[in-house]
Amino acid sequence: MDGLGDRKPSELINEMLALMEGHKSCLLFEQIFLEQMPEDIRLLLAQDTFTDPRGLAARADELWDKWCYYHQRLGSDARRCRPPCMHPGNASGGSL
Numbered sequence: 549m550d551g552l553g554d555r556k557p558s559e560l561i562n563e564m565l566a567l568m569e570g571h572k573s574c575l576l577f578e579q580i581f582l583e584q585m586p587e588d589i590r591l592l593l594a595q596d597t598f599t600d601p602r603g604l605a606a607r608a609d610e611l612w613d614k615w616c617y618y619h620q621r622l623g624s625d626a627r628r629c630r631p632p633c634m635h636p637g638n639a640s641g642g643s644l
Contacts, residue, residue: 552584557608560584561601573601581605586623 582590589611598604618626
């Protein structure tokens with residue numbers, strides 16, 4: 549996989565499910581999906597339990613929409629972030 553790119557997590561999971569051609573997802577499938585997420589989102593998702601890959605993607609979408617442009621593009625490497633970004637590393641309200 550090439551990573552998340554410009555897609556929302558739900559768009560990525562749809563692409564991955566299409567590649568599976570009807571096979572049932574497993575722990576490896578979830579791991580591959582999580583590896584495509586920015587590290588901070590991956591850590592938050594790893595704490596949750598999901599029985600359905602689309603549920604996992606929906607939760608990732610919720611977290612992704614709360615991030616600013618810079619964190620969506622660069623993850624924890626973002627440097628120009630400003631409030632009200634909900635990125636966990638932006639608790640101080642200043643630039644990262």
